Amino acid sequence: MAIRRLVGRNLKRFREEAGFSQEALAFECGLHRTYVSGVERGVRNPTIVVLEKLAEPLGVPAWRLLVPDAEQPGQE
Template sequence: MAVGDLQKTVGRNLRTYRLQRGLSQEAFADLLGVHRTYMGGIERGERNLTLKSLERIAEQIGVDPGELIYEKKSDQVTAD
């Protein structure tokens, strides 16, 4: 795995969860208590999340933090 791949995987997974919930990036950012541009940076893999932030985001969307860090096919990510 190359440097930065994990950030991109987390971003893709978060984007998938957001879209499954029918939320805009702005609404998702509001739900998580972060700014929209910060959320966009996370989704693009440009932001390096702390473990604490990853855990908080996972809790807010109701998934185990591990669900966000592993690459999966888009059809493997399930909505609550």
């Protein structure tokens, strides 16, 4: 899987698990909602600084956005 799609899938999963809308997450991160949408769709190429901004309000370390589902901690 392409890394941008992987990041997008993980971001969406963690965002939904945390109960955030794209708009609410974007507000918490100081980003625009359309940017968050672009990351989730795999059309944006976020920097590591942006990954950290996105992960912080979700309560996950930024590196978890880069890990495939099957390799996530706690996944069997």
